[in-house]
Amino acid sequence: MTTIAFLGLGNMGGPMAANLVKAGHTVHGYDPVPEAVKTAEAAGVQTFPTAVEAVAIAEVVITMLPSGAIVKKLYDEILPATATGALLIDSSTISVADAREINSRAADHGFAQVDAPVSGGVKGAVAGTLAFMVGGTEEAFVAARPTLEPMAGKIIHCGESGAGQAAKVCNNMLLAVQQIAVGEAFVLAEKLGLSDDALYDVVTGATGNCWAIETNCPVPGPQPTSPANNDFKPGFATALMNKDLGLALDAIADTGSRAPLGEHAAALYRSFAEQHSDLDFSAIITTLR
Ligand code: NAD
Numbered sequence: 001m002t003t004i005a006f007l008g009l010g011n012m013g014g015p016m017a018a019n020l021v022k023a024g025h026t027v028h029g030y031d032p033v034p035e036a037v038k039t040a041e042a043a044g045v046q047t048f049p050t051a052v053e054a055v056a057i058a059e060v061v062i063t064m065l066p067s068g069a070i071v072k073k074l075y076d077e078i079l080p081a082t083a084t085g086a087l088l089i090d091s092s093t094i095s096v097a098d099a100r101e102i103n104s105r106a107a108d109h110g111f112a113q114v115d116a117p118v119s120g121g122v123k124g125a126v127a128g129t130l131a132f133m134v135g136g137t138e139e140a141f142v143a144a145r146p147t148l149e150p151m152a153g154k155i156i157h158c159g160e161s162g163a164g165q166a167a168k169v170c171n172n173m174l175l176a177v178q179q180i181a182v183g184e185a186f187v188l189a190e191k192l193g194l195s196d197d198a199l200y201d202v203v204t205g206a207t208g209n210c211w212a213i214e215t216n217c218p219v220p221g222p223q224p225t226s227p228a229n230n231d232f233k234p235g236f237a238t239a240l241m242n243k244d245l246g247l248a249l250d251a252i253a254d255t256g257s258r259a260p261l262g263e264h265a266a267a268l269y270r271s272f273a274e275q276h277s278d279l280d281f282s283a284i285i286t287t288l289r
Pocket of ligand 1: 007013032036065093118237
């Protein structure tokens with residue numbers, strides 16, 4: 001079994017670390033927020049007062065943090081203190097450019113490192129069924145895999161460093177566009193006198209089907225487990241979708257890509273997030289009525 005440092009024990013990191021403990025690993029955790037520390041300790045994580053102490057004897061170091069700026073700052077602190085031969089895994093959602101930068105900083109200190117962002121939300125983190133999108137060398141991917149397994153439903157090697165974040169940003173831009181389009185279809189259908197159930201039944205068996213309608217249906221009724229049945233309690237919060245679309249806009253600008261629908265979706269979510277950042281992102285339908 002492996003000694004794993006887990007830095008960032010929040011909504012996602014807390015349950016991910018708990019699943020590593022359940023799998024028999026020794027987990028050394030750090031988070032500046034006392035509440036997060038308390039919950040992690042109750043799940044069997046041994047916590048430390050600083051990140052530097054948490055990584056001291058770890059064979060694997062996992063970060064699950066809010067932003068690229070925080071990951072970069074923390075890497076500066078921990079890289080000189082990390083044990084020789086350790087593998088670094090960053091599962092935070094950050095930009096491709098930041099992911100490549102920390103990979104190269106890790107390499108300068110002699111460490112293998114992968115970006116391994118996830119999808120599946122807090123539910124997937126608790127259940128140990130997250131989808132990991134991994135960027136890094138084949139050797140680093142093979143080394144990371146056994147550590148990821150207790151937290152994962154699916155692990156995909158997407159390519160070299162940054163490729164995991166590239167996959168994540170493209171998927172979430174696509175999802176944002178689809179969720180808005182599904183909302184538009186329901187509003188139009190209502191105005192045409194078509195019932196929500198009829199539209200749901202037709203689309204989920206037809207060419208317009210996608211996760212945004214089948215699972216995350218933005219009207220109550222047709223899919224009883226979707227957030228629309230629960231006052232749009234997330235789910236996937238608008239604040240997080242807004243953050244991911246900000247990363248998509250950066251990626252579009254950096255690469256000179258054309259993505260008019262992605263850009264429009266980002267503008268709509270930016271404005272929706274000003275009032276409703278804590279609602280599930282499918283609640284964007286309420287702005288269309
Ligand atoms: P969160 O805010 O609940 O947790 C982040 C944790 O990092 C907090 O507990 C915070 O105290 C801690 N932290 C901040 N600075 C730190 C530092 N210097 N050292 C150690 N810990 C530090 O966020 P979350 O929902 O757990 O998300 C974490 C990452 O996962 C984000 O990048 C997010 O975009 C991504 N993500 C979240 C979801 C989701 O559904 N919540 C889904 C997929 C991906």
